[in-house]
Amino acid sequence: AKEMGRNQFQFSSPYSKRRIKQKLYIEQGLKSALANNEFKLLYQPQISVGKSTEHRIEALIRWMHPTQGLVTPADFISIAEESGIIIDIGKWVLKSACEQISILRNAGIYTKISINVSPKQFKYSDLTEDVRSTLQEFKIDPSQLEIEVTESIFVEEMDDVIKQLEALRALGVSISLDDFGTGYSSLSYLKRLPLNILKIDRSFISELPNNKHSQTIVESIIRMAHQLSIQVIAEGVENQAQLDYLKKLDCDFVQGYLFSIPLETRELFTLYQSLSVQ
Numbered sequence: 001a002k003e004m005g006r007n008q009f010q011f012s013s014p015y016s017k018r019r020i021k022q023k024l025y026i027e028q029g030l031k032s033a034l035a036n037n038e039f040k041l042l043y044q045p046q047i048s049v050g051k052s053t054e055h056r057i058e059a060l061i062r063w064m065h066p067t068q069g070l071v072t073p074a075d076f077i078s079i080a081e082e083s084g085i086i087i088d089i090g091k092w093v094l095k096s097a098c099e100q101i102s103i104l105r106n107a108g109i110y111t112k113i114s115i116n117v118s119p120k121q122f123k124y125s126d127l128t129e130d131v132r133s134t135l136q137e138f139k140i141d142p143s144q145l146e147i148e149v150t151e152s153i154f155v156e157e158m159d160d161v162i163k164q165l166e167a168l169r170a171l172g173v174s175i176s177l178d179d180f181g182t183g184y185s186s187l188s189y190l191k192r193l194p195l196n197i198l199k200i201d202r203s204f205i206s207e208l209p210n211n212k213h214s215q216t217i218v219e220s221i222i223r224m225a226h227q228l229s230i231q232v233i234a235e236g237v238e239n240q241a242q243l244d245y246l247k248k249l250d251c252d253f254v255q256g257y258l259f260s261i262p263l264e265t266r267e268l269f270t271l272y273q274s275l276s277v278q
């Protein structure tokens with residue numbers, strides 16, 4: 001085993017060599033991406049299917065690489081996390097989303113924007129202070145910003161993470177738990193978390209309405225969340241049958257290609273204009 005370990009790189013397939021090269025290439029590129037303004041945010045609407053009249057959208061990052069073209073987060077977020085660059089990218093995301101909130105508001109459009117936050121931002125930066133100062137810089141009503149975290153933040157010091165989430169909530173921003181059902185957390189400690197929103201992972205939604213197993217899971221998540229006064233967003237809603245089923249279960253919001261793919265800002269304006277005409 002020792003020998004194999006030593007020769008591992010030599011024996012690795014061309015595929016994994018290519019992967020390593022690719023990774024180094026991305027890591028190099030990330031260093032200049034912020035300075036060269038290569039990131040942008042797309043915005044995907046989250047549609048109310050219940051009583052709420054709230055408008056909300058999720059910000060999703062894209063990297064316009066000078067030679068590679070469009071790079072999706074799946075291809076660079078984990079590399080950015082390993083190299084630490086995620087901290088500065090996270091700050092850029094926060095700032096850009098707040099700027100967008102203020103641009104929309106100046107156009108008479110009042111919407112909540114949720115941003116995805118990496119566990120590293122909780123561990124290696126003062127997220128609460130960054131959020132506080134950015135809200136102030138753009139004169140944003142804190143209730144217009146939401147922080148999306150995944151269950152993976154709780155691999156870190158649970159008590160510290162809860163403290164930070166509570167500090168964020170004290171500022172007036174809301175917290176949503178993303179990809180629910182795929183991670184490490186157990187239902188029992190949901191009670192301890194200061195949450196406003198729970199997002200049911202796409203893997204459960206994609207099997208609706210016919211898969212009995214997913215039916216049961218989705219139904220119990222919604223019922224349990226509501227008992228804890230937490231609203232529910234279903235992710236990855238792609239067809240009418242899924243939507244009908246989720247409505248029947250009293251789901252609060254849906255997000256997915258059935259309504260809209262993630263949009264460029266100008267498309268977002270077009271969407272809101274068409275909404276206000278009706």
Ligand code: C2E
Pocket residue numbers: 044059060061072073074077093115116117118178179202235236237238255256257258262
């Ligand atoms: P996520 O937060 O779970 O975001 C949902 C992903 O599902 C997005 O992929 C979105 O484009 C995609 N999606 C939306 N509706 C549908 C649908 O109906 N069907 C299918 N098949 N997919 C749908 P995207 O934009 O590629 O983002 C992937 C992941 O990258 C995100 O998953 C999130 O974990 C991460 N990410 C995105 N933006 C950021 C960011 O600004 N910061 C950090 N730290 N992570 C981000």
Ligand code: CA
Pocket residue numbers: 058116148178
């Ligand atoms: Ca998300």
Ligand code: CA
Pocket residue numbers: 178179199201202235
């Ligand atoms: Ca998700």
Ligand code: CA
Pocket residue numbers: 179
């Ligand atoms: Ca995800």
